[in-house]
Amino acid sequence: xxxxxxxxxxxxxxxxxxxxxxxLVVVKKLLTKNELxxxxxxxxxxxxxxxxxxxxxxxxxxxxxxxxxxxGTVLGVYVKKGDKLKKGDxxxxxxxxxxxxxxxxxxxxxxxxxxxGSKKEYELQQKQRLSLLRKIEDRKVTATFDGIIADLDVSxxxxxxxxxxxGTLVNIDYLTAExxxxxxxxxxxxxxxxxxxxxxAYSGETIQGYVVSWPAIGEVTSRGATIVKAKIRIDEFPExxxxxxxxxxxxxxxxxxxxxxxxxxxxxxxxxxxxxxxxGGKRIDxxxxxxxxxxxxxxxxxxxxxxxxxxxxxxxxxxxxxxPGAGNMKNDPKMGAGGPPPGGF
Numbered sequence: 001x002x003x004x005x006x007x008x009x010x011x012x013x014x015x016x017x018x019x020x021x022x023x024l025v026v027v028k029k030l031l032t033k034n035e036l037x038x039x040x041x042x043x044x045x046x047x048x049x050x051x052x053x054x055x056x057x058x059x060x061x062x063x064x065x066x067x068x069x070x071x072g073t074v075l076g077v078y079v080k081k082g083d084k085l086k087k088g089d090x091x092x093x094x095x096x097x098x099x100x101x102x103x104x105x106x107x108x109x110x111x112x113x114x115x116x117g118s119k120k121e122y123e124l125q126q127k128q129r130l131s132l133l134r135k136i137e138d139r140k141v142t143a144t145f146d147g148i149i150a151d152l153d154v155s156x157x158x159x160x161x162x163x164x165x166x167g168t169l170v171n172i173d174y175l176t177a178e179x180x181x182x183x184x185x186x187x188x189x190x191x192x193x194x195x196x197x198x199x200x201a202y203s204g205e206t207i208q209g210y211v212v213s214w215p216a217i218g219e220v221t222s223r224g225a226t227i228v229k230a231k232i233r234i235d236e237f238p239e240x241x242x243x244x245x246x247x248x249x250x251x252x253x254x255x256x257x258x259x260x261x262x263x264x265x266x267x268x269x270x271x272x273x274x275x276x277x278x279x280g281g282k283r284i285d286x287x288x289x290x291x292x293x294x295x296x297x298x299x300x301x302x303x304x305x306x307x308x309x310x311x312x313x314x315x316x317x318x319x320x321x322x323x324p325g326a327g328n329m330k331n332d333p334k335m336g337a338g339g340p341p342p343g344g345f
Contacts, residue, residue, distance in 0.1 A: 040279050040310065041307070041308050041310065042305070043260060043266075043303075043305060043306045043307075044260070044261055045259070048256065049252070049256045051250040051253055052182075052188065052189075054195070054248070054250060055247065055248045056177045056178065056246070057246050057247070058175040058245055059176050059243055060171055060172050061170075062170065062171035063168060063169070063243070065167075066091060066092065066141050066154075066166050066168060066169060068141060068166075069138040070135075070138055071159075071160065072094035072096075072159075073157065073158070073160075074092060074155065074160060075093045076090075076093035077154055078090050078091060078093070079152065081149050081150070084146075084147075085146065087144065087145050090140055090141075091140075091141045091149075091167075092141040092154060094139040094140070096136050096139035102132055107129070109125065110126070113125055141166075145169075145171050148169070148170055148171075150167075150170045152167035153167060154166035154167065170243060172243065174233055174234060175241070175243065176212070176231060177231075178232075179229070179232060180221070182226075182227060183218055183226040183228065186218075186228050188253045189211060191211055191213065192210050193253070194251075195232050196252065197234065197248075197249040198247060198248050200246060201240060201241065202238060202240045202241055204240075206249075207241070208234075209234035210233060211230060211231075211232055214231065215229065230251075259291075260297065261295050261297055262296060262298060262302070262308065263294055263296075264295060264296045264312075265312045265314050266309070267288055274288050276309075279308065284301050284302065285301055286299075286302060287299040287300040287301060
């Protein structure tokens with residue numbers, strides 16, 4: 001093969017290589033265009049919630065354990081389960097014969113002492129009389145607040161020992177609960193903050209309450225965590241919710257914020273101004289700001305639910321493509337404010 005033939009062969013090879021490169025570029029562009037044409041993104045709505053999650057059980061506003069202060073036989077039971085009582089109402093009467101006899105004898109002695117005894121002795125008898133009156137009063141079990149008999153298990157003739165529990169009186173004008181708050185969240189608490197409750201025993205809507213108070217000192221749990229026990233309260237609740245029912249809930253630090261978001265690959269830029277194209281081919285000018293690695297928050301132009309054509313190819317690196325806090329979030333996912341860089345992301 002002479003020199004001229006070699007040159008022709010080299011030129012032919014270069015031409016062939018050029019044709020192959022051009023063909024590959026065109027094919028790549030066509031494939032990319034087809035991929036972009038077939039890729040769509042839906043604009044989503046999601047809620048940012050700045051809140052503290054809680055769980056626990058509710059208690060009655062007030063609770064009295066019904067028990068005698070001394071041994072004795074039950075002479076009278078004046079209420080039944082479910083009865084509504086006023087403060088001071090008599091619930092149970094124990095036999096007070098011995099105490100009443102002692103009081104009557106003391107009254108007789110005091111009458112004699114007042115006539116012929118010393119002033120000092122009479123003063124001592126007066127104090128003894130007060131003690132006997134308290135002992136007679138202790139033979140009664142009375143309501144210490146307005147409430148409802150939640151439980152009662154006693155009958156006339158029963159013999160009770162001191163401190164025997166025979167029932168419960170509750171005030172359910174409102175419900176309360178103590179919940180554990182992590183030390184890192186205590187600074188976020190405010191009196192009156194809204195609390196949203198969910199009860200497994202109640203399939204209706206959520207129930208609202210509020211923060212009442214919390215102590216000025218923390219405590220360490222058996223797990224070694226430092227917490228503060230905050231008191232919360234529910235003023236209005238359905239009759240299905242009873243004391244000692246369990247709940248989960250959240251203390252709302254701020255009101256929920258609804259964001260409109262979409263993958264950044266659905267956004268294109270012209271003269272540094274952002275726009276999107278719907279699946280139907282309509283162009284819409286938008287204002288956006290970065291929202292994590294692969295999303296943008298839509299400030300203007302879209303309302304949620306729109307389906308948009310892809311304007312650039314999604315990244316395929318090993319980086320995490322999930323935006324932080326998708327759905328209901330506990331921490332602010334914003335990754336900074338301001339417009340996008342020229343030419344897009």
